[in-house]
Amino acid sequence: MLTPNLTVNASGHLCIGGVDTTMLAKTHGTPLYVLDENMIRENCRGFERVISEEYGGKGLICYASKALSCKELYRVVDSEGLGCDVVSGGELYTALQAGMPAEKIVMHGNSKSNSELQMAVSHDVGRIVCDNLPELKRLDQIAGAAGKTVNVMLRIKPGIDAHTHDFVKTGQIDSKFGFALETGEAMQAVKAASLYPNLRLVGLHCHIGSQILDTEPFAEAARVMLRLMNQVRAELGITLTELNLGGGPGIRYTEHDDPKPFGEIVRAILAALKGICTELDFPEPFVLFEPGRSIVGGAGLTLYTVMAKKVIPNIRTYVLVDGGMCDNPRYALYHSEYEALIANKAGQPRDERVTIGGKCCESGDLIGEDMPLQAAEEDDILAVLATGAYNYSMASNYNRNPRAEIVMVRDGEARTIVKRETYADIIQNDL
Numbered sequence: 563m564l565t566p567n568l569t570v571n572a573s574g575h576l577c578i579g580g581v582d583t584t585m586l587a588k589t590h591g592t593p594l595y596v597l598d599e600n601m602i603r604e605n606c607r608g609f610e611r612v613i614s615e616e617y618g619g620k621g622l623i624c625y626a627s628k629a630l631s632c633k634e635l636y637r638v639v640d641s642e643g644l645g646c647d648v649v650s651g652g653e654l655y656t657a658l659q660a661g662m663p664a665e666k667i668v669m670h671g672n673s674k675s676n677s678e679l680q681m682a683v684s685h686d687v688g689r690i691v692c693d694n695l696p697e698l699k700r701l702d703q704i705a706g707a708a709g710k711t712v713n714v715m716l717r718i719k720p721g722i723d724a725h726t727h728d729f730v731k732t733g734q735i736d737s738k739f740g741f742a743l744e745t746g747e748a749m750q751a752v753k754a755a756s757l758y759p760n761l762r763l764v765g766l767h768c769h770i771g772s773q774i775l776d777t778e779p780f781a782e783a784a785r786v787m788l789r790l791m792n793q794v795r796a797e798l799g800i801t802l803t804e805l806n807l808g809g810g811p812g813i814r815y816t817e818h819d820d821p822k823p824f825g826e827i828v829r830a831i832l833a834a835l836k837g838i839c840t841e842l843d844f845p846e847p848f849v850l851f852e853p854g855r856s857i858v859g860g861a862g863l864t865l866y867t868v869m870a871k872k873v874i875p876n877i878r879t880y881v882l883v884d885g886g887m888c889d890n891p892r893y894a895l896y897h898s899e900y901e902a903l904i905a906n907k908a909g910q911p912r913d914e915r916v917t918i919g920g921k922c923c924e925s926g927d928l929i930g931e932d933m934p935l936q937a938a939e940e941d942d943i944l945a946v947l948a949t950g951a952y953n954y955s956m957a958s959n960y961n962r963n964p965r966a967e968i969v970m971v972r973d974g975e976a977r978t979i980v981k982r983e984t985y986a987d988i989i990q991n992d993l
C-alpha cells in the first residue's frame with residue numbers, strides 16, 4: 563500500500579486507521595473524504611522532532627491552511643503545537659474560530675485586501691508576510707490607525723525553481739509572488755519596510771514550490787536567503803532574526819513517486835542553515851516552515867460509488883463515479899496522478915486499466931487515465947488515495963454539486979468533522 567496506515571482486512575476491504583472504508587461509505591454516503599488523525603499528528607510531530615533535535619527547537623511549524631482548512635484540522639495541529647499560515651480572510655477566520663492562537667498565525671497573500679489586512683491587525687496575527695511595496699504602505703497606515711506595531715516578513719523570490727527535475731537557479735523573476743532578489747528589489751523592499759513607523763521587520767520568507775522530492779533545492783534556498791540577510795546586515799546595519807522557508811516537501815501520490823522523507827529534508831535545510839551561519843558569522847535565525855501537503859496529503863483518501871462502467875472497445879474503459887472535479891479538480895487542473903483501488907476488492911489484483919470519469923458536465927472531468935484497477939462493477943466503492951491535501955480546499959459547487967463530507971478516523975472510530983452540504987446550503991445566498 564501507498565502509506566502504512568492503509569491495510570486490507572479479512573473481508574478484503576480497504577481500511578484506513580483501522581476503519582473499514584466500505585463501512586464508512588455505507589454510513590456516511592459518498593463522495594466522502596476520509597482523514598487519518600493519527601497520521602496527521604505523527605506528521606506534525608515528525609517536523610517538530612527535527613527542529614528540536616537539530617536546531618534546539620528555535621522554530622515554529624505553521625501548517626499551510628490552503629492544503630485543507632476546516633476547524634477540526636486547526637484544533638488537531640494546534641494541539642500538536644503547530645501554528646498555521648493563512649492566505650485569506652476566510653482561512654484566518656476559520657483558524658481563529660477554531661481557537662488557533664493569533665500569535666501562531668502567519669498571514670500571506672500577494673494581493674491582500676485592506677479588510678483582510680485590518681482583520682489580521684485587529685486580531686494581532688503573529689506575522690504578516692508582505693508581498694509588494696503598495697501593501698507595505700497600506701499595512702503601515704492600517705497598523706498606525708489601529709495604534710499597533712505589526713511584525714512583518716518580506717516574501718522574497720530567491721531565484722530557485724525547484725519544479726524542474728534538475729532545479730535551476732534562474733528565471734524565477736517571472737512570478738507574481740514577492741520581491742526579486744537578482745534585481746535588487748528585495749534589498750529596496752527591506753529598506754522601505756524598515757522605515758515605516760508602524761511595521762517591525764522581523765525577517766524574510768521564501769517558498770520555492772510544492773511537491774518537491776529532493777533536499778538540495780531547499781538547502782540552497784536556505785543558503786541564498788541567509789546570504790541576503792547577511793547583505794542586509796552589511797549594507798543597512800539591520801540584523802533580521804527570523805527566516806521562513808515556506809512549504810513544499812513532496813508526498814507519494816503513486817508507487818512511482820519516491821520523495822525524500824520530510825524529516826530528511828528539514829534536517830538538510832537546518833544543516834545548510836547552520837553551515838552558512840557559521841561561515842558568515844551570522845546569528846542563527848528563528849526558523850519557520852509552512853508544510854501543507856506533507857502534513858495532510860497522505861493522510862486522506864476519497865471514497866466514491868461506481869455508478870457505471872463504459873467500455874469503448876479498443877479505446878478505453880471508463881469507470882464513472884458519483885463525484886469528480888467538483889471534489890478533486892487536480893487532474894483537470896494539472897494532470898496530477900493518483901492511485902485508486904476498489905475498496906471492497908482491495909485484496910484482489912488491479913489487472914484492468916481504466917479512466918476514472920466524474921459526474922460533471924466536462925469531458926475533462928477525470929480523476930485519472932490509464933490507471934490500474936480491479937475489475938469494477940456498479941455499486942463498488944472506489945478509493946482514491948492521498949487526497950488529503952488540495953482536494954476539499956479546492957472543491958467547488960460546479961453543477962451545483964454539494965461539497966462532500968469529511969470524516970476523521972482515529973483508533974478504529976470515525977467522526978464527521980465537516981458535514982455534507984445540502985441543496986438548501988447551496989441556495990442559501992440566492993435571492
Ligand SMILES: *Cc1c(COP(=O)(O)O)cnc(C)c1O
Pocket residue numbers: 626628629647670769771772773808809810811852853854855856951
Ligand atoms: C503553498 C504554500 C505552502 C504549502 O505548500 P505545500 O507544498 O503544501 O507544503 C506554504 N507556504 C506558502 C507561502 C505557500 O504558497
